[in-house]
Amino acid sequence: MYYEVALIAYILDRVFREFEELKFFKHPIILMGNYISWFQKYFYKDSIFRGVLLTSSLLFMVFIVSYLLSLFDNILVQGFLASFTLSSKLLYDSVKDVVSSDDINIKREKISMLVSRDTKELSDSDINKAAIETYGENLSDGVIAPLFYLLCFGIVGAFIYKAVNTLDSMVGYRNEKYEKFGKFSARLDDVLNFIPARITAILISILFFSLKALFEFKKYGKKHDSFNAGLPISALALAINVKLGGPTSYFGKLKNKPYFGDGKEIIEKDDVLKALSLRNRLDIFIIIVLSLGVFI
Numbered sequence: 001m002y003y004e005v006a007l008i009a010y011i012l013d014r015v016f017r018e019f020e021e022l023k024f025f026k027h028p029i030i031l032m033g034n035y036i037s038w039f040q041k042y043f044y045k046d047s048i049f050r051g052v053l054l055t056s057s058l059l060f061m062v063f064i065v066s067y068l069l070s071l072f073d074n075i076l077v078q079g080f081l082a083s084f085t086l087s088s089k090l091l092y093d094s095v096k097d098v099v100s101s102d103d104i105n106i107k108r109e110k111i112s113m114l115v116s117r118d119t120k121e122l123s124d125s126d127i128n129k130a131a132i133e134t135y136g137e138n139l140s141d142g143v144i145a146p147l148f149y150l151l152c153f154g155i156v157g158a159f160i161y162k163a164v165n166t167l168d169s170m171v172g173y174r175n176e177k178y179e180k181f182g183k184f185s186a187r188l189d190d191v192l193n194f195i196p197a198r199i200t201a202i203l204i205s206i207l208f209f210s211l212k213a214l215f216e217f218k219k220y221g222k223k224h225d226s227f228n229a230g231l232p233i234s235a236l237a238l239a240i241n242v243k244l245g246g247p248t249s250y251f252g253k254l255k256n257k258p259y260f261g262d263g264k265e266i267i268e269k270d271d272v273l274k275a276l277s278l279r280n281r282l283d284i285f286i287i288i289v290l291s292l293g294v295f296i
Helices: 003-016 028-043 048-070 075-085 088-098 104-112 124-171 183-207 211-221 230-240 269-276 278-295
Strands: 244-250 253-260
Touching (some): 003 088, 003 124, 003 278, 028 048, 028 075, 028 124, 048 183, 075 124, 088 104, 088 124, 088 269, 088 278, 104 124, 124 183, 124 230, 124 269, 124 278, 183 211, 183 230, 211 230, 230 244, 230 253, 230 269, 269 278
Antiparallel strands (some): 244 253
16 A cells, blocks of 8 residues: 555645646646547547557556656655646635636636536526536546555556546547447446445545435435446535436537435535535545554
């Protein structure tokens, strides 16, 4: 277990937000995204094989680079590098920024940067709903999952996970263009997120002291198209007593999503802030656990 590296990485991410002020090199996730875009431009074809080729080539390169970086036998260096795989502060700040304005057009513009649904006609309640949903889902994808693989396999595991997750976010859509091309990376992302998604849902329930969320998140979560994403979303909905999901428009088509939770349907800014209040509790919990791992 890489407790020391994970502790340093988590604290650095909490303070510096992925070191956005560093201008002398691009963020590793941006480099991964650039490669995916380049591959699509020159080698895209509506086939599963091309998708496998994209995924395997990216993972091979990420493995080689991250393995070479892992040879630096310095905990501070390893922690610094690992911090690029975490996005706790960025997620919190991005979601909070959505509800920081009272202008609905500004809120629509900001939420459009975080979600794939159509946002031009969203009501204030719909925007708040989308903000809470993306916060719950990305707590798993952007915080717990990379931390889990960092703890188990060091920076190699964390960067491999982020590569798969980046692939899923760019080509893992079930539409005409990516149904086949993104299928392999989407399934691989499902596998890698299986354990972290459940850990996230349990942590949400425990840190909100919600037995209802703990015992019922599976009932609602299994209704989601993804057997992972629905779990933390449902746990968060139950913990703060709101109803998420429901009919949602994607790419001009209305999708009748199931509901997650059984609380109020009109969601307000205070509900978003209540969801975000999890951040400090989660940070304290994770830092204590990692610190115990270092000293025991």
